[in-house]
Amino acid sequence: MTDTPVAPEGGVPADAPAPPHGQIPPHGQVPGYATPEPSGEAVINTANERMHDGVNRCPKCGATEIQLRVTTGMLICLFCRHEWAETQIEGIVADEVALSDLTGTTVASGAGTIDADAGMLTMKCSGCGAEVVVNTAEATSSRCHWCRHVLTVNQQVPNGAVPDAVLPFSITRDQAVEHIRAFADKRKTFAHRQFISEFTPENVVGVYLPYMVVDGNVSADVHGHGEVQTRRYTRGSGDDKETVYDADVYRVDRSVSFTVDDLTLESSAERADMTAFVNTNNVINTILPFDTKNAVQWNANYLVGYTSERRDQDVEALVPALEHQLLSIARSQVRDSIRRYDRGVRWEAERLTVHGTRWVSMYLPVWLYSFYHEDKGRAMVHYIAVNGRTGETMGSVPVSHGRLALAALASGTVLEGIAVAILAVS
Template identity: 50%
Template sequence: MTTEETTPASGDAAPEAAEHQPATPPQGFVILETPEGSKDGVVRCPKCGASEVAFSESTSQLFCTFCRNRWAPDSLDQIMGLSEGIGELKGTVVTTAAVDITSSETIVTFKCSGCGAEVVVDTAHNLQARCHWCKHTLSVNNKIDNGAVPDGILPFTVTKQQAMALISEFAGKRKAYQHPEFRASFKPENIMGVYMPYMTVDGNVHVLLEGEGEILRRTERVSDKETRYHADVYAVKRDLDAEIDDLIVETSADKINIHSTESTNNIINAILPFDVKNIVRFDAGYLGSEYSSEKRDLNVEHVQGYAAQHFLTIARNAVKESTKQYDRGIRWEYEELNVKGSRWTSVLLPVWLYGFVETRGGRQITHYIAVNGRTGAVMGSIPINRAKALLVSWGTAIGISIITWPIAIALLLLA
């Protein structure tokens, strides 16, 4: 048995317990104009004017397949100064593509500047289409009201071959208990490159933390079964201003639900972080024919609470250095967050995904293995062979019992 004894230090009193205060929502709504990207419609090479533009993973640049010219825009952070002025933010500032979604319409029609034909782009599935007459590629590069076009995009640098190798290695280390159907159907070449919708959030916040901290003074061994810990308890308070840069928040409703019973898409959170400082102005040329993208379906108001929780987590971590003397830990009993200002930018981040659908107990569960399209970080969910796992568990338990029971009986007889 372990008992604990705590003694208040002289002159210090434990703070009164208080209810957790909800985050104060930012006031105001200001739009920060995102510079225009490539014009909608035909995107031409700036050197020769050809419309055969593709994306190179090895250089993270766009290139002309006709004259081989390569180019890359400046980072969105540099263009818009998104790392500056965080301490002066007031209210809610949103970039052009981060404003509320106001339309569910996914069909956009362009007049091809090459031949004059009208070309339809279904933005629910792609942001590019090829003119059926002159074969020019037309792109949607600027904000539309259904949330399909972001402010920026972080291009893939991990190639499909590299992602296939990483996923094969991940699955190979877990062969022992793999579901037989998964093992039989596993084909890493079925991996897909997907740009996932996120927002980067800057926050100018004020945080108040109050709680109890304990400092261990001595340990007393009473008996073989009892140890007493003597500690001083202090009232601890931290009041701080924080400037938070580039918090990443998911803006897809089905991905933000980490408790889903239908899929394991929450593993995407395990392959963070992304080097968001290298995000560039969105251009549909980065999608090409190999990658797909998901459009966001959540507005800023839907994810403000999620961001506030992370602001508090960051604040708690920020005060660790000044509270390390409390070697028995701190229990924060009162937390208050005031978001004085925030800035929201809509972006697409690169993820390689491999999926497998398992049927279990009459319902289907989709398992995912994900690879960070920039760093190569891998995490996934692999369905297990439950019968084999149960057999091994029982076998191990029986084996241990065969060894330990005779020893236990012998000790009882000798006692």
């Protein structure tokens, strides 16, 4: 960590650009992202071996009529009412190696490379021996047409439909409806009349969205220039008057090492698309974080009654997004050490070294309400999302531009009246 003066005191106009800077140290790189260190890839087996035969039985009575009980976060057998939960994925994954010791790329078995053609799966029913075909691109369970056993896809097929872990819903549908209703009620003043008349929060849908949850062992170097103000004064007169700052300019080098634990990255290309002109699905990012430490080993019965989206992004495709977030974390880590530069620091080169990462594929719960709105030939899908664990709610509501204009006009009239009154008094 160094702070080297590179320029003496000198007058700097208030609106002037930063002064020319010296060369970046030899160990610095051109601005941009560094490629993670080349290394081998290790795989952690997260498959739920208890359900290797495809029949997801109640551990107490053997029935297959099972679903999630949201109020407890447990699975419940609809026959004998026994409740249980699968093993937490954190103990399976994190026990392999500590974060600070991570090297190379470690991928959980459900986060492997996607084969888009591996959607059809044939399962042999252990109840009667019949073979049942499941299209995993559309569903993760099916009922045997002979013995009526429910067969669930618990083996990790390579099409991204079966993750390593799932974080169960703990917010009920009724609670989600109330969150969405309260969110919309606060915004009805300027909401479009069509939205108000057609708003039906009961149409909310529970969906499990695919994420990659990443652990990392990282170090970073940032290099740039910072300025410390030494004096401020005015020179010239009339129209030529200008404010001038005197500042000391320093070359600033910072190095930091850190670990990240459970960084969440969207692994659906469609959800990661933040094109605000056609939809508002970026609201998904505003309801983070999720308590991913409580995610459990995959069991398809957690999805009964809900919909899900399968992952379509591999680890390689998500590396740029990961590096971008890691560099943001690195800049945040050094922020306290540059507070003395009251005129700011401009980072000009960054180097990121990813010593090791660990990737786990996970389904996270979201309650989602959508509203299709078309105005002057332009279509937009508005979403209101509720975090299925915390109840955090955010979304988009179509506005009435006429009401906004009237409000602005009314505000201007009121302010003008106040100003006239003040002038009259004075």
